[in-house]
Amino acid sequence: MQKVFGMSFDPLTLKYNEKGLIPAIAQEESTGDVLMMAWMNAEAVQRTIETGRVTYWSRSRKQFWVKGETSGHVQNLVELRIDCDRDCLLVVVQQAGPACHTNRKSCFYTALKRGEEVEILSPLVTKN
């Protein structure tokens, strides 16, 4: 048995909030687009690294949420980055299809323009 690579990084060295969660921002590698922000617990961080599939913790469903598991709109991990305070993560990803549950590429599809909310991204047309 050969260990492919060692892993000295310990997700428990990150700083979690009082609910044991850390915010994770997903950014698309190819475009630099910020796709979404969701939350991870230490186990989700571990699973994301081990599987290469970005895995969040769903606060509403109180369960692990392998992004795209049901929709197919998976996020393949390219690189995980940690901020200076160790209390926020940036996951650089390859995004399959739209990241947002509204079928838009990014969850940040509403912009303020002259004090008004404007929709700046339309839902993607997906092939059947």
Next chain:
Amino acid sequence: MQKVFGMSFDPLTLKYNEKGLIPAIAQEESTGDVLMMAWMNAEAVQRTIETGRVTYWSRSRKQFWVKGETSGHVQNLVELRIDCDRDCLLVVVQQAGPACHTNRKSCFYTALKRGEEVEILSPLVTKN
């Protein structure tokens, strides 16, 4: 007295956590780099929009934090975006100098590579 532009957007329509805060991700307009993540309360959102200077709420100092007020490393607001759940903001900015207090361009200067933490950004050399 002429009102320059009306503002119908109400920051109170956003969803704040139990501490009255919403996460705000700062992204540099010109490069797409994700610079940092910090928190705003409704008043900080309002001030950011009104002044064009990105203003957070410092959780440690418990006061408004006009980014760059002391360092000069200000963030000028280009566009404020709201996510689908209205519980996270993306501020697209023009960043003066480094965004991170460590003098690095971005707070996300640590990357996991083969299970090890690697520094991927060095502190900027600033002119005196």
